[in-house]
Amino acid sequence: MDGEIVPWESATVHVMTHALHYGSSVFEGIRAYSTDAGPCFFPLEAHVDRFFDSAAIYRMQLPFDRSEMRNACHAVVRENRLEAAYVRPLAFHGYGQIGLNPGTAPARVVVAAVPWGSMHGKAAIEHGIDACVSSWQRIAPNTIPVLAKAGGNYLSGQLIHMEALRNGYHEGIALGPDGTVSEGAGENLFVVKNGVIRTPRVSGSLLAGITRDAVIQLGADLGCKIEEATIPRETLYTADEVFMTGTAAEITPVRSVDRAPIGTGRPGPITQRIQQAFFGLFEGTTPDRHGWLETVHAEVAV
Ligand SMILES: Cc1ncc(COP(=O)(O)O)c(C=O)c1O
Structure with missing residues (x-):
């Protein structure tokens, strides 16, 4: 926290923290x-880059550079002696003066590490989840920047996820402002039809x-046809396979959307590959x- 390893109980903030009131955090x-x-x-590098991009979008000055952030991620896993971990870097405007301007409240930085299995549980990875199309749309361009992973954006995700749970689904899928498929509350979405992802x-x-x-990249390595496209909502109901992706959700098959089974109602062959x-x-x-893996350093360097 702010450059020091501190015990879990000491990682606290003041109730007047700007980010608590106005959502001014990136993570x-x-x-x-x-x-x-x-x-x-x-x-790790891609995540640290996105962290700095999110901060740049909000003109948040971070008191640490990229290599210090990387080292802090290594340090929390190492110090906590975790074999596997979910690591949460967070930068937020702390306490300055009351009021909207975050400039009066310097950015503080925290990196936490916790053990965490897959977001929707082990059974979800194996058997898939039931999803619904949410009545809440994703944030429109020119309202709040969606490419920034900012705390305030997750009010949208909470509404989508809570509505889905209330109605007996595991997860909600949001449409974008143009009515086409956007993503899950906390996951990206893929649709497979006739062998094309x-x-x-x-x-x-x-x-x-x-x-x-x-x-x-993995799909291309496997020789699959994989493309970015505009995805009409109804494609979800005629898809052979649907799956969601995310750091927390990993690769989670979707077995039904709005109670309509996807394909056979079980994870399909392409999802499994x-x-x-x-x-x-x-x-x-x-x-x-692609050089994605980075072994956690033996030495702690913060
Ligand atoms: C809204 C949203 N979409 C998609 C994702 C998946 O992103 P990533 O694969 O970088 O974790 C996440 C999780 O970070 C998310 O919160």
Whole structure:
């Protein structure tokens, strides 16, 4: 926290913290996987870059540089002796003067590490989840920048996710302002039809997911036809396969949308190949061709 390793109970902030009142924070979610070489980050550099991009969009001056942020991520996994971890870097405007202007409240930076299984649970990875199209749309361009992973954006995700849970689904899928498919509450979305894998374009009111990028690459490595496209809502009901991706959700098959089964109602063959290629990176059965893995340093360097 602010450059020091502190005990969990001491990682606290004042109630007048700007970000608590106005959502003025940016953050990341990064996984370190357990591998034969010890815990390994899955692309740490890409996450640190997105963290700095999010801060730049909000003109938030970070008191640490990229290599210090990377070292802090290594340090929290190492110091907590975690074999696998979900790492949460967070930068937020602290306490300055009351009022909207974040400039009076300097940015503070925290990196936390916790053990966390897959977002929707182990069974979801194996059998898939039931999703619904949300009555809440994603944030429109020129309202709040969606490419920034900012705390305030997640009010949208909370509404989408809570509505889905209330109605007996595991997750909600949001449409963008143009009525086409955007993404899940906290995941990107892929649709498979006649052997072609499609995912909404980055301009479609979604977070440019790092797992999404990796899946596009893994799909191409497997020889699949994979493309970014505009995805009409009704395509969800006629798809052969649908799956979601994210650092937290990993590769989660979707077995139904709005109670309509997808394909056979079980994870399809292409989803399973993508899952095998993805998890194989950590199990050692998929070569790390793109240099995504980074072993957690033995030495703590903050
Ligand atoms: C809204 C949203 N979309 C997509 C994703 C997936 O992004 P990533 O693969 O970088 O974790 C996330 C998770 O970070 C998210 O919160």
